[in-house]
Structures are given as structure tokens and as C-alpha cells.
Amino acid sequence: MKAICTEFGAVVRFYLAMLGFALIITMVGVCFALNSGALPHSPDEWNTHVTAPLKDFAIQASNPTLMGSMVDAFLKCDFHAGCVQELRQQATAFGREAEFAEIEAQSSMLRKEYTKMRDAKGMW
Structure with missing residues (x-):
């Protein structure tokens, strides 16, 4: 049972890491779009x-x-x-x-x- 929980925890950590990475990439993209003038600032x-x-x-x-x-x-x-x-x-x-x-x-x-x-x- 402990091995299953450990594997499940690893999978959850992996998906959380991917979600965090996607969030960072999205924020960088939005910041770039705002700074390049592609999106209105105000x-x-x-x-x-x-x-x-x-x-x-x-x-x-x-x-x-x-x-x-x-x-x-x-x-x-x-x-x-x-x-x-x-x-x-x-x-x-x-x-x-x-x-x-x-x-x-x-x-x-x-x-x-x-x-x-x-x-x-x-x-x-």
C-alpha cells in the first residue's frame, strides 16, 4: 500500500510541477505581449x-x-x-x-x- 501512495504522490507532484511551469510560461508570454505593445496597457x-x-x-x-x-x-x-x-x-x-x-x-x-x-x- 505504501508503494502505491508513494507513486500516487510522485504523479501528483509531477502534475503540479507541470501546472506551475505552464503558469510561469503563460505569465512570461503575457508580460512580453504587454511590453511589446501587442496588448493595450491601460x-x-x-x-x-x-x-x-x-x-x-x-x-x-x-x-x-x-x-x-x-x-x-x-x-x-x-x-x-x-x-x-x-x-x-x-x-x-x-x-x-x-x-x-x-x-x-x-x-x-x-x-x-x-x-x-x-x-x-x-x-x-
Whole structure:
């Protein structure tokens, strides 16, 4: 019986060690993402890069003449995955998924243009 308990204890210790290791790796990844700018640091930054573009997009998506504004809202997201997903849902809700798909298809070209404009204006 003692051998079974010893083996069970070893298995439990092994799984706890793996869980701890996974937690450490996760924390390092999150810290790296925060420091690299991949994730917004503060609520104000999140509002600037994610929430505000979503609100803009919701208003602009209801007006079919504002395709340029939809592109602007997409680019203001700075390609955060959650923000882009939310914009996609907004476009679907307003029946503009075809236009949004076109914007996504041209995203690399749009990003280059946006980066050029942003750098020229000295934004961020």
C-alpha cells in the first residue's frame, strides 16, 4: 500500500510541477505581449485603440456612403484580433459583411498606407 501512495504522490507532484511551469510560461508570454505593445496597457489605451473604433464603426456602418470611415475604423483597431472580430460582427449586424470582407482582403495594402499616413502626421 505504501508503494502505491508513494507513486500516487510522485504523479501528483509531477502534475503540479507541470501546472506551475505552464503558469510561469503563460505569465512570461503575457508580460512580453504587454511590453511589446501587442496588448493595450491601460483602460485609456484600450478605449483609444479598441472601444472607440468599434463605436465609430457602429455609427458609420449604418451609413453606406461611409466606406472610407469603415476602413478608418478597421485600421484604428491596429489589427488587435478581438477588435477586428468585433468589427466583423458589427458589419454582419449592419448587413455590410461584403464590404468588410473586401477591407480585410486588402488589409496588408491598407496597413502600409495607414502606416505611411500615421508616420507623416507624427501620430503615436
